[in-house]
Amino acid sequence: MRSRVIQPAKLANCLPLVPLIDETRTRSRLAVTTAAQPATTHPTTDAGAGVPAVRLEGLVKHFGNDAAGRRVAGATGAPVSDVIVAVAGIDLDIRDGEFFSMLGPSGSGKTTTLRMIAGFELPTAGRILLHGEDVTNRPPFDRDVNTVFQDYALFPHMTVGDNVAYGLVVRKVPKAERQARVADALRMVRLEGYERRRPGQLSGGQRQRVALARALVNRPRVLLLDEPLGALDLKLREEMQIELKSIQQAVRITFIYVTHDQQEALTMSDRLAVFNRGRIEQVGTPADVYERPATRFVAGFVGTSNLLAGETARAIIGSDRTYTVRPEKIRLTDPDAAPGPDEASATGTIREVVYLGPDTRYIVALDAGGELVVTQQNLATSSMEALSAKGRAVRLTWKRQHNLPVGDG
Template sequence: MTETTDAPADASLPAIRLRSLRKTFGEVVAVDSVDLDIADGEFLTLLGPSGSGKTTVLRMIAGFELPTAGTVELAGVDVTQKAPFDRDVNTVFQDYALFPHMSVQENVEYGLKVKKVPKAERRQRAEEALASVRLEGYGDRKPTAMSGGQRQRVALARALVNRPKVLLLDEPLGALDLKLREEMQVELKAIQREVGITFVFVTHDQEEALTMSDRIAVFNNGGIEQIGTPAEVYEHPATEFVAGFVGTSNLLRGEASRAVLGHDGVFSVRPEKIRVAEPGAVAGEGEDSALGRVREVVYVGSGTRYVVDLEVGGSLVALEQNQRSTSMDVMGMRGRQVRLVWRKEHEYRVG
């Protein structure tokens, strides 16, 4: 990273501040007036479907795209028009882009070599970076002799060796198989805690976002629908889109809302909060319930999802753990009448 002549930044300022950020490609509005503050040392995830604007925002922070309007500040310094190499950030992509003819050590050292850092210092910093991602002793290996998860950590070490204030990660786990991706989610969060720098992570995978993030910014149609902790976004979705995208869409609206809850509006109840009971069961104090018929049963090993068509219209999904049930037991529920019961405190108005 090249040195700049900017005055030292105020440590109390956000690591990243976006104001009225907008990006258009011809007639297409990719990002529309985004305002966002990201705290120093925070792990923030930009979550949303393809085309929602999250990757374009990341690229504008990195300097790979220039905003049509608005500003990007890093630690209080306006970098909106600066080139990527003049910003104290590094980016890790889904395609790790490691040099196959170089060793792991040489890959990690490469950026320092370009900046003419002395050889002894390069080696020391590269070894420290590899240690931070738990790859001590792997320096002499070639990337082609490593697993996907190990190559992902080499790419991370190559970014960390520059000691950036901000690390940007563009779906870096997307190419990994499910089991390895889940392991790397936990490992990546642990690494972020250890190195203590700001991570901005882009993904369309809501479980990935919930697993790793301090906060999540949910994107849709070029804007932010909701910002909050994983628990806030999941338990208290601000809009119908968030309720459906982050977790299973489970909404009561219209006649169903009026008949079951006694309220107009749209309400969300998460599947794991719903209990499947016999049709004659009575809701207790502080509970609501709805009668319905099981349309579909999805057995997923540790739990079962029941899709229930309600008598008052609409449907809900209930998720129950298979503590005593087998696949044969739960499959027999299809077509049966049931009563769904949940606590009023788990109903949340959206929109």
């Protein structure tokens, strides 16, 4: 038996934590840029878009108490007992006006990072700059950001109108202007006429919109959204994704969107950062991250991890590195069909067929060892045909440009 060389997606999570190596960025604390742009040594040259809306510098957050029961304050010093490292050093620039997603599994530090930007948590080390201004130690009410909470956090004792007006009342905006802005904000989220309702009388989707209106009415420069669609059903979630995106484009406010749903991040973002174990594995546009995952983890978390490593990679691609191929890039053909000159190919046997409606997913055991997942659109096949393919010998073919080397992170 050959050793198992292809890791299932989830296994990537369990790999030992090693420093991430990635050609497209350095460990410099100054800049994490898109994968397409090589890291620069000085952040001011990044993106050419002026001062970033949010800049995180060496951000670290530890939770828990040390042995003496004191809150852990410093980032340096020997690790003490009961300390959980939530964020392990993050450098990030988020540009003004972009829709930026922080994507990662639970416990990856994305929400903690968001909460530090909002001011709900003080970082253990590092700095937070909003439009060039250091706000690291400022309380939430002195920061020009607003948050849409995961549980909406609507005030149950206030009407919808009072909820939305809260930020304006607190900041002593005159009544006439306040009413106009509340009405505008509710119109934007398509809830005009709901001023007098109570949050308890609204559906989940409507509460979500009120939360959005309550934040947007303050016209913050940065809007933070903490898994805001997490509690909604799939259909509503997809509608809200489109709506959020169009609202963002209308108001041109920087949105920072935390989610664990890769589809959501890919759909909505201008750029996204993939978080894992308190660090950022990759920053880039959705296409960058999906098509050119920098690490094993990214390959697995964003999409299906189809990894070719070790002997399998040598046999098929002719290199010792680890490669990933997206399942939809692979064609299924007869075993004796000849691949084109710019194509890589491998033979195998269909081990499992999963019929998904629009597509069928084939899990193919490779003759060279390991498995690859292949998805094919059901253009001509019916479910019966697809399911009967189980056990058939096939050839997998893909363009060489589509097998990408990934780091071992």
